[in-house]
Amino acid sequence: MSIQEKIQSLRKELNEHNYKYYVLDNPIITDYEFDIKLKELEKLEEENPQFFDPNSPTQRVGGEITKNFETITHKNRMYSLDNSYSKEDLLDWEKRIQKILGTSEIEYTCELKYDGASINLTYENGSFVRAVTRGDGVQGDEVTTNIRTIKSIPLALQNDFVSDFEMRGEIILPLEGFDQMNQERVANGEEPYRNPRNTASGSLKLQDSGEVAKRPLDCLLYQVVTDERKYKTHYESLKAAQQAGFKVPNTITLAKSIEEVLDFVKAWDTKRHDLPYETDGVVIKVNSLIQQDELGYTSKSPRWAIAYKFKAEQVSTVLNEITYQVGRTGAITPVANLEPVHLAGTIVKRASLHNADQIEKLDVRIGDTVFVEKGGEIIPKIMGVDLTKRSNDSIPTKYATHCPECNTELIRTEGDAKHYCPNEFGCAPQITGKIQHFIGRKAMDIDGLGAETVELLHKEGLIKNYADLYELQVEQIIPLERMAEKSAQNMIEGIQKSKEIPFEKVLFALGIRFVGETVAKKLAKHFKSIDALSEADFETLISVDEIGDKIAESVLNFFTDEKNMELVRRLKSYGVNLETSVEDQANQSDKLESKIFVVSGVFHQMSRNELKKAIEDNGGKVSSSISKKTNFIVAGDNMGPSKLAKAEALSIPIISEEDFLNMIN
Ligand code: AMP
Ligand code: ZN
Numbered sequence: 001m002s003i004q005e006k007i008q009s010l011r012k013e014l015n016e017h018n019y020k021y022y023v024l025d026n027p028i029i030t031d032y033e034f035d036i037k038l039k040e041l042e043k044l045e046e047e048n049p050q051f052f053d054p055n056s057p058t059q060r061v062g063g064e065i066t067k068n069f070e071t072i073t074h075k076n077r078m079y080s081l082d083n084s085y086s087k088e089d090l091l092d093w094e095k096r097i098q099k100i101l102g103t104s105e106i107e108y109t110c111e112l113k114y115d116g117a118s119i120n121l122t123y124e125n126g127s128f129v130r131a132v133t134r135g136d137g138v139q140g141d142e143v144t145t146n147i148r149t150i151k152s153i154p155l156a157l158q159n160d161f162v163s164d165f166e167m168r169g170e171i172i173l174p175l176e177g178f179d180q181m182n183q184e185r186v187a188n189g190e191e192p193y194r195n196p197r198n199t200a201s202g203s204l205k206l207q208d209s210g211e212v213a214k215r216p217l218d219c220l221l222y223q224v225v226t227d228e229r230k231y232k233t234h235y236e237s238l239k240a241a242q243q244a245g246f247k248v249p250n251t252i253t254l255a256k257s258i259e260e261v262l263d264f265v266k267a268w269d270t271k272r273h274d275l276p277y278e279t280d281g282v283v284i285k286v287n288s289l290i291q292q293d294e295l296g297y298t299s300k301s302p303r304w305a306i307a308y309k310f311k312a313e314q315v316s317t318v319l320n321e322i323t324y325q326v327g328r329t330g331a332i333t334p335v336a337n338l339e340p341v342h343l344a345g346t347i348v349k350r351a352s353l354h355n356a357d358q359i360e361k362l363d364v365r366i367g368d369t370v371f372v373e374k375g376g377e378i379i380p381k382i383m384g385v386d387l388t389k390r391s392n393d394s395i396p397t398k399y400a401t402h403c404p405e406c407n408t409e410l411i412r413t414e415g416d417a418k419h420y421c422p423n424e425f426g427c428a429p430q431i432t433g434k435i436q437h438f439i440g441r442k443a444m445d446i447d448g449l450g451a452e453t454v455e456l457l458h459k460e461g462l463i464k465n466y467a468d469l470y471e472l473q474v475e476q477i478i479p480l481e482r483m484a485e486k487s488a489q490n491m492i493e494g495i496q497k498s499k500e501i502p503f504e505k506v507l508f509a510l511g512i513r514f515v516g517e518t519v520a521k522k523l524a525k526h527f528k529s530i531d532a533l534s535e536a537d538f539e540t541l542i543s544v545d546e547i548g549d550k551i552a553e554s555v556l557n558f559f560t561d562e563k564n565m566e567l568v569r570r571l572k573s574y575g576v577n578l579e580t581s582v583e584d585q586a587n588q589s590d591k592l593e594s595k596i597f598v599v600s601g602v603f604h605q606m607s608r609n610e611l612k613k614a615i616e617d618n619g620g621k622v623s624s625s626i627s628k629k630t631n632f633i634v635a636g637d638n639m640g641p642s643k644l645a646k647a648e649a650l651s652i653p654i655i656s657e658e659d660f661l662n663m664i665n
Contacts, residue, residue, distance in 0.1 A: 003044065007051050010041040014057040015156050022152035022218075023247045049602035052638055054148070055127055055155035062149040062209030063609055067616075068596075069141035069205060070625045076166065076225050078120060078134045080300055081283060081307040087262055090284070093306050094258050100303070101291055108255040109235050110264040112272065113281035113307055114220045116172035117201035119147065124164050126157045129642075133204055142625055143204045147171075149213035154245035161244035162228040169221035169246075173200040174276045177216030187436065187451040191327070194379070196278055221246045222283070233287045254287065261308075269310055281309040314373045315348075316386055317341040319366060322353065322397065324404045328433025329513055330421040332400065332410060334359060336370070336382055343374050351380045355417045356399040365394045405429055425563055431465065432458050434511045438466040442517055443509030444498040448490035456480060466509070467570035469495050499575045502584070503529070506577055510568075513554040522546055523555075525588065529579035530568055534559040584617075591664055592620030596629055600643045601636030603657050608636075611660070618664050626652060634660045 001009070017034055021027040027034075042058050045051065053059075084090050098104050118134040131147035133140040147153060150171070173181075173196040181199070182192040193199040203215050224237040231237040235254055242248040251268070255261045265282050272279045286292050286304040295303040318339040325333045334353040341348055351372055353359055362384060364370060369389040374380045402409055403421035405428050410419040421427050435454045439446040446469075457463045462476055472495065477488040501509075504524035508517050515523065526544045527533040533555070541552035558564050572578050580588075597615050599608055599622060606614065611634060612622045623630060626646045633639075633647050633654045647654055655663075 003048055004051055007041065007044050007048065010037060010044070011053070011056050012156070014038060014041060015154070016158065018057060018151055019154060019158050019245050023154075023245060050638055052602050054640075057155070059155075060149050060151055060213065062145065062211070062213035064145045064209045064624070065207050065609075065612060065616075065622060066143075066145060066209070066624045067207060067621045068623050069143060070623060070627055071135070071139050072130075072132045072142045072625075073139050074120060074132065074135075074137070075122075078118060078137045078140070078168070079297060079302055080137065081305055082301045083281075084306050084308050085311075087258075090258050090261060090306070090308065097286065097295055097303060100295055106291065107233075107287040108258075108261055109238075109285045109287050110253045110255050110261055111222055111283045111285070112249065112251050112268060112275075112279040113283050113309075114170040114172055114222070114249075115197050115278040115280045116170040116220075117197070117204055119143075119169055119171050119204070119219065121147070121153065121167040121169070122165075123157070123167065126161070126163055128153070128155045141205065145209045145624055146204055146206060146212040147219075149209055150217050150219050152247045153219050156245075158245035159243045161240055162224070162226045162230055165224055165226035165228070167221055167241065167246060168223040168225060169219050171200050171204060171217055171219050172196065172277045173203070174216060174218055175278065176276060181215065184441075190437070190440070218277070219247060220277075221248050229289075232289060234285055234289060234292070235287055237289070255284075265308055272310070279310075281307050283307050312373050313343055314371050314383065315341050315343050316369050316371050317348075319364060319368050319370050319382075321366060322359070322364075324400050326403060326405050326421055326427060326429040326433075328430060328437055328511065330424060330427065330430050332403075332419040332421065334399070336364070338370070338372065341372065343372060343380060348372060348374075348380050351382050353382060356412075356419060357417060359397050359399060363396065365390070365397050367391060367394055403427060425465070428458065435463065435466050435469070437511045438509045439469075439498075440509070443505055444501050445505070446494045446498050448487065448492075448494035453491070465567055467567045467574070470571070470574040470576075499577065501577060503577045503580050506571070507533075510558070510564075512558045514551045515555065519547070519551055524580060528585060530572075531579070534565070534568070587614065588617045589664065590619040592618040595620045595631040596623050597621065598623055598626050598630050598633045598643070598647075599636075600633060601639040603636040605657055605661070611657070614660075614664060626650065632660075 014034070014037055017027065017029055021034075038058065041056070045056060045058055082093075084093060094106070097106065120132045120134070120140065121128065122130040122132075128148070129144075130142060131144045132142050135141060148155065175196060178193070178196040178199060185192050200217060203212055203217055206212050221241060222238070223234075224231075224241050231240060235252065238248045238252060253264055255264060261282075261284050268279070268282060284306050286295060292302070292304040297303060319336050320339060321337040323335050323337060325335055327333065334355065336351040336353050338349055338351060353364070362382060364382060364385055369386040371383040371386065372380050373383045399419070400410060403423065406421065406423050406426055408421050408423035408427065411422050412419045421430065424430055432455050435458070436451045438444055439449050439454065454463070457472075457480075460480060462472060463469060472492060474485070474488045474492050477483055477491060478485055504521045507524050507530070508515065508520035522544060523533060527536060536555075538552050538556060541547055541555055542549060568578070592615060597620050599611055599615075603611055615622050626633065626643060628650060630650070630652050633643070633652055634657065635654050636657060644654075
């Protein structure tokens with residue numbers, strides 16, 4: 001077998017195992033065996049870069065960064081769906097389409113309406129080439145690199161199917177994975193995500209595809225779009241798509257009449273709560289593709305399909321108490337503590353009340369019977385008060401005036417919806433919250449230290465701020481509850497190792513309000529050191545790209561506080577990186593400012609990621625696909641033929657790796 005054949009056979013084999021694992025949920029080899037084969041393929045590909053293929057199973061881990069998602073016009077418009085809410089609505093729809101078709105012989109398919117973000121996948125010659133979000137239906141954003149990391153999406157087909165087609169589906173975040181992500185976030189001192197749908201849709205637009213790869217996203221497919229007339233019905237085409245490797249849920253069912261459609265709706269209105277993902281209704285479609293063609297589209301939606309929306313489930317229960325939670329930044333969130341009640345398959349004990357205005361608007365009072373609803377949000381909401389059940393002696397709710405944790409008087413600044421506890425350095429949840437943020441994966445990434453341990457260390461009086469971490473001794477930790485010598489050592493090693501974390505992450509770790517990951521990167525690149533940043537005035541700060549008044553003020557406030565300056569001085573004395581390394585600095589310039597690059601092919605002197613980083617470090621932008629706006633294409637070996645054709649068509653200069661290096665040096 002030639003090396004090329006070996007590579008191809010491994011790819012085919014791994015694709016098959018992926019399909020069995022992620023689509024059929026029926027793996028036939030162990031994860032370990034899979035990893036061995038994947039490593040073998042990785043090695044062969046590395047040694048033989050001429051056989052690079054973006055659709056190789058090795059490419060699923062991501063790593064490519066997309067700064068600007070290119071807008072792409074859909075070949076076939078992505079319509080929305082008409083909604084219906086009752087049997088009458090459905091019967092009206094049936095009448096309308098019977099009239100147009102001139103027959104009452106209509107068969108329907110019933111599918112669940114998966115609650116996520118719609119996606120359009122393009123396949124050519126049986127291979128995945130592109131993924132575009134729905135956008136406004138006419139144009140969407142190209143998110144191919146991110147979508148490639150979703151393992152249930154086939155990169156090559158398993159069985160005979162049409163060769164050129166689009167596959168439409170919904171990117172979803174299953175509930176279990178969503179909960180896990182939130183547990184991690186809370187442990188990192190971050191706000192939990194609100195619901196799976198928004199999180200799924202936000203994931204598609206993450207710049208780092210490596211981050212997308214880490215999220216447990218899935219894709220459920222519901223429509224094949226093709227000019228080939230191979231299948232006669234929608235049902236048949238979906239079943240064939242399933243054979244070809246797509247995850248088409250088996251819940252899809254044929255119905256001979258609206259009565260049968262209603263049976264499906266009724267059954268799933270309750271059963272849906274046992275599904276591993278969220279659904280918000282049923283989609284009913286005319287099964288015959290010929291009839292679909294005859295019915296066509298209105299300006300907004302197909303006439304051959306209609307959505308039936310499940311009613312949001314609502315229950316009433318008693319509000320026992322309102323408590324207040326204090327976040328890392330001191331923000332106060334009121335929480336309704338409810339008499340436990342069954343709702344949409346779970347027992348609900350707490351609901352969010354958002355802020356003081358919300359409480360006032362609803363006029364909720366302790367002892368009230370309240371209506372609780374579970375919409376798209378994971379945390380249920382209080383919708384209103386059952387006034388008929390209010391007792392005469394009920395008292396209007398007075399919002400907390402003092403912090404429940406440290407008893408400091410709360411403040412609320414103009415324009416802020418939330419109250420804050422200003423006792424930043426003396427309020428337990430703020431102190432531990434800041435340290436938990438500091439050690440988080442995207443910040444100092446400290447191994448061997450978790451959120452609970454931070455609380456324990458604080459409770460024991462061993463740490464009062466993040467700088468204290470660097471003075472911890474193994475002997476101090478061993479006596480603590482559930483601590484062994486080994487784990488204590490790991491913790492200290494983890495802390496020491498964090499001194500290698502680059503400045504931009506340290507800056508993020510400091511927990512300056514409004515300085516998230518991206519802003520931290522911007523500031524680090526511009527100012528290069530904490531000293532320069534702390535000396536910058538308002539004008540200098542807002543002159544930095546994308547830094548506005550709010551962020552500038554927050555940065556100024558942070559460094560004006562002597563306590564923060566003291567922390568910074570201490571971090572510096574322990575050897576934490578508070579400036580961009582000389583090496584990084586030497587590699588940075590504005591030489592490529594406002595130039596947009598597309599990188600294609602395999603390179604020799606640097607990896608694709610290094611090349612991209614070099615572009616960004618020198619002020620340029622990297623885009624994943626070629627458009628009129630592209631300034632240069634850096635081409636390595638084996639540049640994709642479609643990219644080459646497009647570049648030539650738009651007369652965009654194609655430069656080599658050497659040309660590029662000359663440009664920046
Ligand atoms: P709407 O956004 O309410 O107009 O509903 C249309 C959207 O429903 C489509 O863009 C799809 O993303 C989504 N959808 C979810 N499940 C299905 C399904 N089984 N068939 C068609 N569309 C679906
Ligand atoms: Zn407080």
